[in-house]
Amino acid sequence: MNNSVLFDTPGPKAAARHRIYTVLAILVLAGILAIAIARLAGNDQFEGRKWEPFVSPVYIEDFLIDGVLETLKMAVAAIILAVIFGVVFGVGKLSEHRALRWPSWAMVEFWRAVPVLLAMVLVFYAWGIDRGDTGAFWSVVIALMLYNGAVLAEVFRAGINAVPKGQVEAAYALGMRKTQVMLQIQLPQAVKIMLPALISQMVVALKDTSLGYAVAAPGLTNVAKLTYNSPANGQNIIPTVLVTAALYIVMNLILTWIATWVQKKFVGEKKIDIAAAAAGKDDATTNPL
């Protein structure tokens, strides 16, 4: 029984109709799945050698060490740098001095609107291209830092603004200075509010590491490319993409799960709308009705 207010609890007639719809839906979905499997089978996509890499230890090692580990390293490096970038420019945007506020605003607006790939290619060609794998690695990290940092700056700003005004007023009343109020009163409370948003942004960063494809950076996508380009595997692009996507999905679901847990444990209902922050809305704090 579900408690949606959108429709009534079905009576006998509606329940019978719903049963028919259920059967139809199952048939349609099963039909789609069957067609997909028939397509794959008809074109030899279940061939042994196409799937062999994913059960042979050498490739599994490649996928886990060169793939997952490198991807995680990139994502973690990007997010740490992005947090620093975000704090600096998020606080900068709240500054009382125009000379600080204005450049911070421009920086955040610019990098939030520029596609990550453009930034990545710029950094790569301007700096990383002669530096081999490390160059590509850091090109991805720097590009992700700029984009995610700009988004996080908005998140931080929203988080700081979400701290009740009374807290700041009380702190000033106690005779604290501006920096003290920020460091001792506003930031610690803001961090609590934005922790889940921070983790969700990690999912975005993790997914975007795959864009390193464009600059031949190491990571899961690169391992996938090597796997389906290797002639011995019989152009197994579909199996490779499915397996790689599954790895990304598992990593992201774990992160999402952590975010939900953190939200429940530390924050409660108040949350910051990441999508709004990424898109350039100023009111990134949402309170559920």
Added chain:
Amino acid sequence: MDVVWENREAILIGFTHTILLFVIAGIGSLLLGTLLAAMRVGPIGVLRVAAVIYVSLVRNTPLLMILLLFRFGLPKVDIKFSFVDVVIPTTAGDIRLNNIFTACVLGLTVYTAAFVAEAIRSGINAVPLGQAEAARAIGLPFGGVMREVILPQAFRATVPPLASVQIALIKNTTVAGAVGVVEAFNVMRSMTNNYAGSRIEIFIAFAIIFVFLVEIYSFAAHRLERRWRIA
């Protein structure tokens, strides 16, 4: 800036492709996303589960993986989209809507639809329970509740998250450039290869156009949101 000006026609064609990708995939994902959202909040359990699975799988997959699947994977099972081949000649060059373009539009649609579905669902959830209860209490039937009370409010609440999703789509079209559509990112990459000396100018020119596109869209969405806001 000379390099940018000399190549203005190539850049124009690039951004035309970008905008076409955005518009077609935007409309497509709106349709598919609405369908998914309807499945998600509807009374049929199987469809609800199917929508949840779709959304959580697609949302957690990098866009590049989906585009690789559509662009390079599907041809392996004989889905080649080669029946699409429209060339629109213009004075600046050809606008090509071919199999690669189609594959990327479909990939972007499939990816964005998951986010659209979530945006619409959050809009429906944003309508306070009391509204539906009150509508029912004054005797409106289900259709009336939806048409007169829930949907008008849900639609308004959907504008901001939907705008965020579509702004992300503008930026995501660049990924299609990485797998072969000659859109803005693709043009920029070949220009930076050809004119290695003026990379920074080229980048700044492209970045500013993107910032401009994003700002226009977000300004329009903001106006719409203001105008439709209730109370």
